[in-house]
Amino acid sequence: MTALLTPELKACIGREAPPRTEVVTRRDIRKYALSTGTRIRKHLDGDEAPPLYHVALFWDVVELEQLTPDGVSVDTLLPKLPLDRAMAGGLEITYHRPIVPGDVLVARRTLTDLYEKSGRSGPLIFYEITLDVRTEGGAPVLEEVTTRILR
Amino acid sequence: MSTPRLADIEVGSELPEREHCPDNVQLFLYNAALWNAHRIHFDAPYATEVEGYPGLVIAGPLMGDWLTQCVQEWLGEAGHLTKLSYSNRQAAYIGETLRAGGKVTAVDHDSGRVEIALHVHNADGENLTPGTAVVMLDPANSADRREH
Numbered sequence: 001m002t003a004l005l006t007p008e009l010k011a012c013i014g015r016e017a018p019p020r021t022e023v024v025t026r027r028d029i030r031k032y033a034l035s036t037g038t039r040i041r042k043h044l045d046g047d048e049a050p051p052l053y054h055v056a057l058f059w060d061v062v063e064l065e066q067l068t069p070d071g072v073s074v075d076t077l078l079p080k081l082p083l084d085r086a087m088a089g090g091l092e093i094t095y096h097r098p099i100v101p102g103d104v105l106v107a108r109r110t111l112t113d114l115y116e117k118s119g120r121s122g123p124l125i126f127y128e129i130t131l132d133v134r135t136e137g138g139a140p141v142l143e144e145v146t147t148r149i150l151r
Numbered sequence: 152m153s154t155p156r157l158a159d160i161e162v163g164s165e166l167p168e169r170e171h172c173p174d175n176v177q178l179f180l181y182n183a184a185l186w187n188a189h190r191i192h193f194d195a196p197y198a199t200e201v202e203g204y205p206g207l208v209i210a211g212p213l214m215g216d217w218l219t220q221c222v223q224e225w226l227g228e229a230g231h232l233t234k235l236s237y238s239n240r241q242a243a244y245i246g247e248t249l250r251a252g253g254k255v256t257a258v259d260h261d262s263g264r265v266e267i268a269l270h271v272h273n274a275d276g277e278n279l280t281p282g283t284a285v286v287m288l289d290p291a292n293s294a295d296r297r298e299h
Contacts, residue, residue: 035184037171037220051219051232051235052212061186071188072188089238090238
């Protein structure tokens, strides 16, 4: 198999996005919680964030010109890869403490792996991004490892 | 709904299933809360004619959220979620009725650690979003309750 991932691309493993700091508000927790259809009162009232609230909190807020015509923002952590059709991906989250209004959280995103495999219908590229969320003081809040497959 | 007691939890114990039938309004609000402008979630002509989907695509992490709701509704305040994993294997569309549920796959009565396999089933019973969760219950609480 011809290698799709050149040494230059493999060298991107370890690349980090600039840390992002966000303030957690009750209003934002409530907006997220209500939209998911949850029936759990502490989330609906915004007393505590639902377990996937960080997806909303750290979604890239980009300017309109940075969106592609289909409304997507390109992940700047990824180099230009030779395959670009995204297939199913998965994620694994480890939780250390709940998120509550008033929290000031710092997220660090790192490209932690990039590799290729040959699938039944041709080559596949796998990449892994690790999101590390901590309090301003450095206490761990959660760690999320996302794996995506490109064909 | 009463919260589970660690002593009563066994491998094979089922978590109550819940039906989800999100409509355009819910899907719009969800993606707005994320700031996700992907057209496949709100622009029906684009989703069907350009991308070739049968309808508006339900956001993958929204189905992931249903898995957490399933665990939390069952668990209540009896314990807390320490790990969650899932993958979006197949898409679902506005108009579908989906069911989120789970089943206990491992339980350690000494430490209170419980592992759960999760699903979001479509009408054909396919698991669109298989997942796993680990929750921790307080073993001291369970021993207490067994005595009384």
